[in-house]
Amino acid sequence: MRNFHFLILIVLIVGCQSSKNMLSAEWVKPNYSSRTFAKLAVIVVSKDYEIRQEAEKAIAHNLTKNGQNAVKGTSFLPLNSSESDWKPESVAQKLKQNQIDGALVVGLVNTRDRQVYKQGEDIVYPSGYVRVGRNIYRTYGQVQTPGYYTHEKEYIIESNLYDLEQSSTNKKDALVWTGQSSVGSYPSLRQASNSYGKRLVRHLMENNSILLTNSQ
Structure with a gap:
C-alpha cells in the first residue's frame, strides 16, 4: 500500500492507457445533471498520512488546472485527526463548516497478486580483438x-x-458517481499519485455528465 501502490489513489488501469478505458467499473446516478461545484473536497482514505498527502495533492492540483475549485481533505482532517473525526457525521459537519458542496473520496478497496512477464535484457561484452591493416580493434559479442x-x-x-x-446527510442520496480501477507497482509514491490524479481528473472532465468546471 506504500507505493499506491495507492493513491489511494488508482480506480483505473493507470498504465499507458487512455482515460476512456481507465475504469474497470463505473456508475453514474440516473438522471443526474452535472453542475459546477463552488468548492470540491478531495479526501483520500488511508491510515498512511504520506499517501493521503501525495494523492490529495495530485488530484486537487489536476482539478485546479482544469478550472475546478478544489481543496485537500488534509486541510480539515489533519494528521492528528481522531477516529471520531472520521465518522460520517463528523466529516459532514466539517464539510458544512468549510462551505464545501462536493466531495471526491478515494480509497483502497482490495489488493490482489498478478503475474507479470519481464523481458530479457541484451548484454554486450568484449569478446576479443581483430587486426585490420595496422590497426587493432576490440570486438564485442551480445x-x-x-x-x-x-x-x-x-x-x-x-x-x-x-x-x-x-x-448533506444521506451518503446514498448524495452519491452521483463511482469508479473503480486497478493500479500496479510504481517506482515511487509520487509517480503513482501523479499518474492516477491526471487520469482520474481527465476522465471526470471528459464526461460532462460527471463534472463541470467553474470555467464552463
Missing part, C-alpha cells in the same frame, strides 16, 4: 538473458463523487 515471470501486487482503488446539494 547475448540476451532469458525472460521471466514475477509476482506483483495490484491495488483496486475506488473513487466516489458526492454532490452535497443532493443531500
Whole structure:
C-alpha cells in the first residue's frame, strides 16, 4: 500500500492507457445533471498520512488546472485527526463548516497478486580483438538473458463523487458517481499519485455528465 501502490489513489488501469478505458467499473446516478461545484473536497482514505498527502495533492492540483475549485481533505482532517473525526457525521459537519458542496473520496478497496512477464535484457561484452591493416580493434559479442515471470501486487482503488446539494446527510442520496480501477507497482509514491490524479481528473472532465468546471 506504500507505493499506491495507492493513491489511494488508482480506480483505473493507470498504465499507458487512455482515460476512456481507465475504469474497470463505473456508475453514474440516473438522471443526474452535472453542475459546477463552488468548492470540491478531495479526501483520500488511508491510515498512511504520506499517501493521503501525495494523492490529495495530485488530484486537487489536476482539478485546479482544469478550472475546478478544489481543496485537500488534509486541510480539515489533519494528521492528528481522531477516529471520531472520521465518522460520517463528523466529516459532514466539517464539510458544512468549510462551505464545501462536493466531495471526491478515494480509497483502497482490495489488493490482489498478478503475474507479470519481464523481458530479457541484451548484454554486450568484449569478446576479443581483430587486426585490420595496422590497426587493432576490440570486438564485442551480445547475448540476451532469458525472460521471466514475477509476482506483483495490484491495488483496486475506488473513487466516489458526492454532490452535497443532493443531500448533506444521506451518503446514498448524495452519491452521483463511482469508479473503480486497478493500479500496479510504481517506482515511487509520487509517480503513482501523479499518474492516477491526471487520469482520474481527465476522465471526470471528459464526461460532462460527471463534472463541470467553474470555467464552463
